[in-house]
Amino acid sequence: MRFAAGVDVGSTQTKAVIAADDRSLRIVGRALVDTGANVQKAAENGFLAACREARIAPREVGFVVGTGYGRYRIAFGNAQMTEISCHARGAHFTFPSTRTVIDMGGQDAKAISVSPAGEVRDFVMNDKCAAGTGRFLANAADVLGITLDEIGPLSLQGRFPVKLTTVCTVFVESDILSYLAQGKKPEDILGGVHLAIARRTVSLARRVSLAPEITLTGGVARNLGMVRALEQVLGATLQVSPEAHFTGAIGAALFALEKLDRSFESSVWSAESRL
Amino acid sequence: MADTAKSEYRGEIHSRQKELMSAWYQRLDEAARTGAPATVELMISGNCVELLEAFDAVPLYPEINALQLAIRHQSLEPILLAEELGYAADNCAYVKADIGALLKGISPAAGKLPKPSLVLCNFVGCNTYIKWFEHAAVFQGSPLYMLDVPFLRADSPSREDVTYVVRQLREVVKMLEAITGRKFDYGRFRHAVECSRRVEDAWSRIKLLAQRRPSPFDAYFDAITLMGPLYVYRASPAGVEFFDIALRELEARAARGEGVYDQEKFRVVLEGPPPYPYFRAFRDMFAKWRACPVASTYSTVGGLWEFGFRHDAEDPFEAVALHMLEHNLTNRNFLQRYAQLRRYVEDWNAHGLIIHFVKSCRLFSAGQGDMRDYFTRVLGVPTLYIESDLEDPRYFAEAQTKNRMDAFFEALEHAGAHRGLPLAVSGPAGPHANPNLKVIP
Numbered sequence: 184m185r186f187a188a189g190v191d192v193g194s195t196q197t198k199a200v201i202a203a204d205d206r207s208l209r210i211v212g213r214a215l216v217d218t219g220a221n222v223q224k225a226a227e228n229g230f231l232a233a234c235r236e237a238r239i240a241p242r243e244v245g246f247v248v249g250t251g252y253g254r255y256r257i258a259f260g261n262a263q264m265t266e267i268s269c270h271a272r273g274a275h276f277t278f279p280s281t282r283t284v285i286d287m288g289g290q291d292a293k294a295i296s297v298s299p300a301g302e303v304r305d306f307v308m309n310d311k312c313a314a315g316t317g318r319f320l321a322n323a324a325d326v327l328g329i330t331l332d333e334i335g336p337l338s339l340q341g342r343f344p345v346k347l348t349t350v351c352t353v354f355v356e357s358d359i360l361s362y363l364a365q366g367k368k369p370e371d372i373l374g375g376v377h378l379a380i381a382r383r384t385v386s387l388a389r390r391v392s393l394a395p396e397i398t399l400t401g402g403v404a405r406n407l408g409m410v411r412a413l414e415q416v417l418g419a420t421l422q423v424s425p426e427a428h429f430t431g432a433i434g435a436a437l438f439a440l441e442k443l444d445r446s447f448e449s450s451v452w453s454a455e456s457r458l
Numbered sequence: 459m460a461d462t463a464k465s466e467y468r469g470e471i472h473s474r475q476k477e478l479m480s481a482w483y484q485r486l487d488e489a490a491r492t493g494a495p496a497t498v499e500l501m502i503s504g505n506c507v508e509l510l511e512a513f514d515a516v517p518l519y520p521e522i523n524a525l526q527l528a529i530r531h532q533s534l535e536p537i538l539l540a541e542e543l544g545y546a547a548d549n550c551a552y553v554k555a556d557i558g559a560l561l562k563g564i565s566p567a568a569g570k571l572p573k574p575s576l577v578l579c580n581f582v583g584c585n586t587y588i589k590w591f592e593h594a595a596v597f598q599g600s601p602l603y604m605l606d607v608p609f610l611r612a613d614s615p616s617r618e619d620v621t622y623v624v625r626q627l628r629e630v631v632k633m634l635e636a637i638t639g640r641k642f643d644y645g646r647f648r649h650a651v652e653c654s655r656r657v658e659d660a661w662s663r664i665k666l667l668a669q670r671r672p673s674p675f676d677a678y679f680d681a682i683t684l685m686g687p688l689y690v691y692r693a694s695p696a697g698v699e700f701f702d703i704a705l706r707e708l709e710a711r712a713a714r715g716e717g718v719y720d721q722e723k724f725r726v727v728l729e730g731p732p733p734y735p736y737f738r739a740f741r742d743m744f745a746k747w748r749a750c751p752v753a754s755t756y757s758t759v760g761g762l763w764e765f766g767f768r769h770d771a772e773d774p775f776e777a778v779a780l781h782m783l784e785h786n787l788t789n790r791n792f793l794q795r796y797a798q799l800r801r802y803v804e805d806w807n808a809h810g811l812i813i814h815f816v817k818s819c820r821l822f823s824a825g826q827g828d829m830r831d832y833f834t835r836v837l838g839v840p841t842l843y844i845e846s847d848l849e850d851p852r853y854f855a856e857a858q859t860k861n862r863m864d865a866f867f868e869a870l871e872h873a874g875a876h877r878g879l880p881l882a883v884s885g886p887a888g889p890h891a892n893p894n895l896k897v898i899p
Contacts, residue, residue, distance in 0.1 A: 264864075
């Protein structure tokens with residue numbers, strides 16, 4: 184059996200995945216750690232934790248592909264690929280019917296048009312502005328004094344979502360405070376927050392296509408309120424995997440397996456020796 | 459993916475270019491110190507340098523000064539000064555860098571820049587220039603002539619448009635006579651126009667060399683090297699000599715089968731100017747993928763010649779007017795820009811199109827989102843859209859830009875574009891057959 188790893192160093196969290204090639208492709212290990220200030224260390228910790236879950240030694244991993252904004256800081260990685268390619272590949276692996284990927288991460292929101300083979304056809308990303316990303320939700324949660332895990336379910340309880348005048352990650356705070364001062368309920372405010380982001384994200388995604396099936400990936404996909412808000416704006420059902428936030432790392436691990444196939448005969452490299 | 463691909467060629471054209479541009483700045487410095495020769499500040503787009511040459515007047519291009527500051531990482535200080543004075547954050551950053559540098563006495567060269575003998579606002583397509591040149595004239599105490607070039611509203615200018623511009627050119631002649639104290643020499647003007655024709659011939663042939671695989675010429679980054687002499691010396695024998703040398707040198711490279719990259723992998727068309735404050739970093743993003751820009755619209759801002767137009771010495775005033783009205787990028791309408799880009803993709807065998815949106819240039823960048831949609835959705839041409847600025851370093855996010863460039867080339871690589879012919883342009887059959895497009899003559 185051959186093993187390869189994908190390590191997705193995101194702005195907020197680092198995800199690592201071990202893929203195994205044994206008659207069929209399987210994900211045998213995964214780990215999620217906070218990225219923090221030491222990007223290199225986060226990548227190492229994530230990789231080692233994923234190896235532990237897979238019950239293999241790091242040296243058994245034949246190839247590592249790094250992705251995410253910190254990919255060039257992964258000292259033990261063999262190759263780097265952008266998260267755009269990796270999310271497309273990972274989403275196609277999880278849901279082969281995927282033709283559009285909406286990825287919502289900590290600071291990035293992107294939409295990718297995917298071919299039937301899982302290749303990137305086109306993509307768009309938010310530019311120089313974190314509006315419509317996980318950071319926006321985190322700020323909203325901070326102002327309301329609740330945790331990030333709570334905001335999604337709470338937003339679903341809102342019956343009269345407010346209309347936010349901004350999707351600016353900074354100015355959303357004053358908008359929320361203003362609604363609180365008016366006596367609006369937190370669930371209605373959060374309903375408005377989620378709808379505002381959903382509208383912005385769908386507008387971004389329309390620039391590539393919204394061909395079905397649409398798969399939602401990234402850390403924000405764990406937020407059920409966001410999933411429902413997006414579905415409401417899209418008028419369509421999203422494909423969401425319980426492991427949606429690992430999608431980039433899964434794609435990277437699959438690319439790593441491919442590269443391992445090509446270089447296996449001559450490769451004497453082991454991940455452990457470079458940690 | 460190795461980051462070490464060679465990104466540039468260094469030949470005689472580069473050393474000669476440096477000599478010519480240094481000599482230009484020396485003449486400007488001489489004018490600043492002695493009051494002679496006469497200098498005329500004018501706009502690069504559709505510039506009428508032929509008229510100046512007839513009077514031995516030296517052109518002074520504020521865009522070149524601004525971009526020089528940006529390349530040397532000196533543009534932010536004058537931009538901030540201009541903003542302190544009240545120029546808005548979304549004003550053209552070229553304007554702010556130029557006005558800020560002017561007021562602060564910053565020169566992009568070793569010598570000084572003169573107070574122009576004439577500020578000639580030949581605004582072509584960009585109406586920001588009207589205010590820019592008005593301010594430049596006031597701040598420097600120079601006379602101003604507003605040369606009104608009507609925007610190209612149809613496929614070609616009307617007879618009235620041409621007559622209108624020619625009449626203004628004759629008024630400029632009168633002003634130049636008064637400024638220089640010299641009588642207008644029609645023979646010299648015709649000679650200047652003839653020099654331009656020869657330069658345009660050579661420049662066009664250089665651009666056509668990029669249709670070869672591998673391309674011996676980077677039609678974006680190397681084109682910028684040649685664009686200085688093209689705008690400053692086009693109407694002079696020095697320009698003719700320089701472009702003859704450049705053509706010979708690049709033809710020799712082509713004959714030897716030499717490309718910009720040892721193994722050219724991708725061929726791309728570029729829309730929009732480069733982010734000059736990060737010129738090197740941006741260039742390296744192409745080099746990493748051995749992606750050669752084979753055609754660019756930016757290299758046609760000053761004049762669009764590769765599709766056949768030449769200055770004609772038989773009717774020099776009309777030739778200059780036609781150049782200003784029709785044969786430069788910025789005075790053309792959007793459908794003509796689409797057609798130009800499409801022709802580049804098809805005839806230069808490109809794998810894709812990269813659009814660089816300039817944040818502080820709403821006039822030229824507005825509509826590029828639609829342009830992207832047209833190329834991706836209608837024609838099926840892989841198209842990347844990136845945003846930053848040509849002058850303001852605050853708008854360039856290196857990691858984000860690099861990420862998008864890498865993703866674009868990764869997608870081309872996964873699609874196998876580099877292994878075969880460039881991806882076919884879809885849409886109606888045959889080149890330029892889309893009924894929505896005007897075929898550029």
